[in-house]
Amino acid sequence: MHSGFEDYVRARGDALRRFAYLICGDRHLGEDLVQEVLVKAYRRWPRIEADQPDRYIRTALVRSHVSWLRLRSNGERPGAVPDEPASGDFAEGQALRDELWTRLGGLTRAQRAVMVLRYYEDLDDRQIGDVLRCSPSTVRVHAARALARLRADLTTATIEGAKP
Amino acid sequence: MTLEEDLRVTLHDRAAAARPPADDLLTEVTLGVRRDVRRRRLVAGGAAVAVVAAALAVPLLRHDDDRPRPLPAASPPLADDWDRGPWTPSPFFSLRPTWVPADLGTGPEVLQLGYNEVLQYEKDGDVLSAETGPQEPGWGAETTGEHTADVGGQTAIVRTADDYDGAGPGDRFIAVRWKVPPSDLWVQVTSFGGHTEAEVLRFARGLDGGTGSVAGTSPAPFTFSVWPPRMTTQHQSPTQVCLVGQEQQLQRQPEGLCVLVTEEPFAPGTDGERLTLAGRDAELHLDAGSLTVDLGAGRLLSVTWDPETIPLSRNDVLRFAGGITYHG
Numbered sequence: 001m002h003s004g005f006e007d008y009v010r011a012r013g014d015a016l017r018r019f020a021y022l023i024c025g026d027r028h029l030g031e032d033l034v035q036e037v038l039v040k041a042y043r044r045w046p047r048i049e050a051d052q053p054d055r056y057i058r059t060a061l062v063r064s065h066v067s068w069l070r071l072r073s074n075g076e077r078p079g080a081v082p083d084e085p086a087s088g089d090f091a092e093g094q095a096l097r098d099e100l101w102t103r104l105g106g107l108t109r110a111q112r113a114v115m116v117l118r119y120y121e122d123l124d125d126r127q128i129g130d131v132l133r134c135s136p137s138t139v140r141v142h143a144a145r146a147l148a149r150l151r152a153d154l155t156t157a158t159i160e161g162a163k164p
Numbered sequence: 165m166t167l168e169e170d171l172r173v174t175l176h177d178r179a180a181a182a183r184p185p186a187d188d189l190l191t192e193v194t195l196g197v198r199r200d201v202r203r204r205r206l207v208a209g210g211a212a213v214a215v216v217a218a219a220l221a222v223p224l225l226r227h228d229d230d231r232p233r234p235l236p237a238a239s240p241p242l243a244d245d246w247d248r249g250p251w252t253p254s255p256f257f258s259l260r261p262t263w264v265p266a267d268l269g270t271g272p273e274v275l276q277l278g279y280n281e282v283l284q285y286e287k288d289g290d291v292l293s294a295e296t297g298p299q300e301p302g303w304g305a306e307t308t309g310e311h312t313a314d315v316g317g318q319t320a321i322v323r324t325a326d327d328y329d330g331a332g333p334g335d336r337f338i339a340v341r342w343k344v345p346p347s348d349l350w351v352q353v354t355s356f357g358g359h360t361e362a363e364v365l366r367f368a369r370g371l372d373g374g375t376g377s378v379a380g381t382s383p384a385p386f387t388f389s390v391w392p393p394r395m396t397t398q399h400q401s402p403t404q405v406c407l408v409g410q411e412q413q414l415q416r417q418p419e420g421l422c423v424l425v426t427e428e429p430f431a432p433g434t435d436g437e438r439l440t441l442a443g444r445d446a447e448l449h450l451d452a453g454s455l456t457v458d459l460g461a462g463r464l465l466s467v468t469w470d471p472e473t474i475p476l477s478r479n480d481v482l483r484f485a486g487g488i489t490y491h492g
Binding site: 006009010013014017018019021022027034035036038039042063066096097100101104108109110115116119120129130132133134135136137138140141142145147148149150151152154155 | 167168170171172173174175176177178179180182189190192193196197199302303415416417418419422424426428431432433434435436447449451452453454456464466468470472473
C-alpha cells in the first residue's frame with residue numbers, strides 16, 4: 001500500500017464521508033460510495049497524488065453517484081427528527097432545516113449534487129460544471145429547478161402543517 | 165434567512181453532525197484494494213477474449229476525442245413508436261381578460277406550468293399575470309399584508325408586499341387568489357410593479373371563463389420533427405419547453421426532457437463529447453443528461469433530461485435535438 005495513500009485516507013477520510021453523506025442523503029450509501037471510489041483511486045494513486053487528490057476524489061464521488069448506471073437500493077431516508085427537543089426560534093429554525101433536508105431527498109441526483117457543490121463546497125457554476133461534466137448553463141438550470149422545487153415543497157409542507 | 169442561506173446552514177449542520185461509523189475507513193479500503201487486486205488478476209486470465217470483444221466495440225464507443233464529429237449521413241433508424249411532427253407546442257389559457265391596464269397593452273404571453281395555465285403581460289419591468297388550474301399557485305414573494313376581497317362572488321385572499329427582489333421605487337407586490345366553483349380550480353392574479361390594488365382587482369374580476377380564450381398567442385419558439393413516444397408537454401414558456409411521460413403527475417416546476425435557449429457563449433468543457441449537430445458545434449454529456457448546441461450570436465440551445473427517469477440513448481438524443489427548429 002502506498003504510504004501517501006494511507007496518509008491521505010487517514011487525514012481526509014472523515015471529510016470525504018461527510019461530503020458523500022450530503023451527496024447521497026444516506027450514511028450507509030455514502031460510506032459505500034467513499035470506499036468504492038477510494039479503492040478505484042488506489043489503482044492510479046501516484047498520478048492522482050501528484051495533482052489535486054481532493055478535487056479528483058470529490059469529482060469521482062459526485063460522478064459515481066449521479067451516473068444513471070449506478071442504480072442501487074437506498075433504504076434509509078434522510079430527515080430524521082432531532083434527538084433533543086428544542087424551543088422558540090431555535091426550534092423553528094431547526095424544524096425548517098429538518099424539513100429542508102428531507103426535501104433535498106426529492107431532488108434528482110444531479111440537482112442535489114449542484115446544491116451540495118454550490119452551498120457546501122462553495123464552487124461556482126463553471127467548477128460545478130467541470131465536476132458534473134456539463135456546461136455552466138446546465139448547472140444553472142439544475143440549480144433553478146432545485147430551488148424552485150424546494151420552495152414549492154416547503155410551501156406545501158407549511159400549508160399541510162397549518163391544517164387542523 | 166433566504167432559502168439559499170438556510171440550505172448553506174442545513175448542509176454544514178448535517179455534515180458537522182454526521183458521526184463517522186465505527187468501522188475504520190482505512191481498514192475497509194485496504195481490504196477493498198486487496199479484493200480488487202485479486203479480482204483483476206483473475207480477470208487477466210480471460211484477457212484474450214476481452215481484447216477481441218473490445219476491438220469490435222471500438223467503432224461504436226470511441227467518440228470521446230476532441231475532433232468535432234458530424235452526424236452520420238444515415239443515422240440509425242428510430243424505434244417505430246417515436247412520434248413525428250412537425251409540432252410546435254402552443255399553450256392555452258382558458259380565461260379571457262375583459263379589462264387590462266392600458267399601459268400593459270396587448271400581446272401577452274401564455275405559459276404552461278404543469279397542469280396550470282398562465283397569461284402574462286410584461287412591460288418596462290411591470291408584470292401582471294393570471295394563473296389558473298388544479299394546482300395551487302405559489303405566492304411568488306415574501307408578503308407582509310393579507311386581507312380578503314370579493315371576486316365574482318367568491319372570497320379571495322389578497323396578499324401584498326411593499327418590497328420584493330428587483331423592486332424599484334414605488335413598486336408593490338399584489339396577489340389575489342381564489343377558487344372557482346364548481347370545478348374548484350385555482351385562479352391567482354399577481355402583479356409586480358406600479359399597478360394599484362384596485363387595478364389588480366379589476367383585472368381579476370374581469371377574467372371571464374367560458375366566453376373565449378387567448379390561445380395561441382405565444383406558440384413555443386421550437387418546432388419538433390420527432391420526439392420520444394407517449395410524452396406530453398409539462399412546461400411551456402417563451403424560452404423553454406419540457407416533455408414528460410403521459411402517465412406522470414405534472415409538477416409546476418420544469419422537469420423531464422427540456423429544451424431551453426439561453427443567451428451565453430458556447431464554452432465547452434474538457435471531458436464532454438464534442439460533435440457537430442446540423443452543422444453547429446455541440447457538446448454532449450450523456451450520463452449527466454445534457455446536450456448544448458451553439459446557436460451562434462452568443463446563444464445556446466440546451467437539451468436536458470434526467471437519465472434516471474428518461475434513459476435516452478446517444479442516437480435518441482441526437483435525433484431529437486437534430487429535429488428541433490428554433491424560431492427565435
